[in-house]
Amino acid sequence: xxxxxxxxxxxxxxxxxxxxxxxxxxxxxxxxxxxxxxxxxxxxxxxxxxxxxxxxxxxxxxxxxxxxxxxxxxxxxxxxxxxxxxxxxxxxxxxxxxxxxxxxxxxxxxxxxxxxxxxxxxxxxxxxxxxxxxxxxxxxxxxxxxxxxxxxxxxxxxxxxxxxxxxxxxxxxxxxxxxxxxxxxxxxxxxxxxxxxxxxxxxxxxxxxxxxxxxxxxxxxxxxxxxxxxxxxxxxxxxxxxxxxxxxxxxxxxxxxxxxxxxxxxxxxxxxxxxxxxxxxxxxxxxxxxxxxxxxxxxxxxxxxxxxxxxx
Numbered sequence: 001x002x003x004x005x006x007x008x009x010x011x012x013x014x015x016x017x018x019x020x021x022x023x024x025x026x027x028x029x030x031x032x033x034x035x036x037x038x039x040x041x042x043x044x045x046x047x048x049x050x051x052x053x054x055x056x057x058x059x060x061x062x063x064x065x066x067x068x069x070x071x072x073x074x075x076x077x078x079x080x081x082x083x084x085x086x087x088x089x090x091x092x093x094x095x096x097x098x099x100x101x102x103x104x105x106x107x108x109x110x111x112x113x114x115x116x117x118x119x120x121x122x123x124x125x126x127x128x129x130x131x132x133x134x135x136x137x138x139x140x141x142x143x144x145x146x147x148x149x150x151x152x153x154x155x156x157x158x159x160x161x162x163x164x165x166x167x168x169x170x171x172x173x174x175x176x177x178x179x180x181x182x183x184x185x186x187x188x189x190x191x192x193x194x195x196x197x198x199x200x201x202x203x204x205x206x207x208x209x210x211x212x213x214x215x216x217x218x219x220x221x222x223x224x225x226x227x228x229x230x231x232x233x234x235x236x237x238x239x240x241x242x243x244x245x246x247x248x249x250x251x252x253x254x255x256x257x258x259x260x261x262x263x264x265x266x267x268x269x270x271x272x273x274x275x276x277x278x279x280x281x282x283x284x285x286x287x288x289x290x291x292x293x294x295x296x297x298x299x300x301x302x303x304x305x306x307x308x309x310x311x312x
Contacts (some may be wrong), residue, residue, distance in 0.1 A: 134168045
């Protein structure tokens, strides 16, 4: 095989919807304040007993069912998350057990908000190298576990959920070359630290970095894939903040693309945000099968990773 492609997607969100008005009753904020600064209207909150691996398995099961593959055919599971509480068995192994997979390689990937695009690239590389044939790639977060609900600068941002993709070997590659990297000396701008772990960020530093430094990198992803920005059918950026998504998408030059804005209803779900938003777009029929889609994750570490894929 000369490459790999995404053949199916799936997503899962908790039932509990938390509105801006409900948050306004908890901290000093308002619906208008939140919408004007980050564009978020609602977010989902997992139940106390709704674990990271349980949400991941729900999304993965949907993707696996849509792929038409038997569970025995999955030989690699990669789970991108930064909010899993349990260390061993890792989240990927727990997902494999929940789905009844036979004997896959199981690895967790912690690159925070760009975790899914890092994991997708890793699955593509493993398949190209002949180390796997069918991979399950999941992005999942229970971010509400690590937020300080008294801090209005962060608690208004986050949500919980999962998105998954089945990636299979293909004669015609459907996943383009990855462009990835980081700015290690700025890694402190997004943190999940301490005991208990708490999320904190330097919002203005992240905003300036994302809106000024990332558009040319995203354009280089298109160049490496041999796809002009105006040929893109969709752009799915990390769903951090509408005030970041809109200017970055505009500067990429994807004038004919659907721009994913799932952040408005799901909040920032970190590693889950890209597969969650992509799965919803595909489910709604917003992207034609085979059309080129730019995926571009960015955030914690400060890291980034992106690739152009062909829509399943």
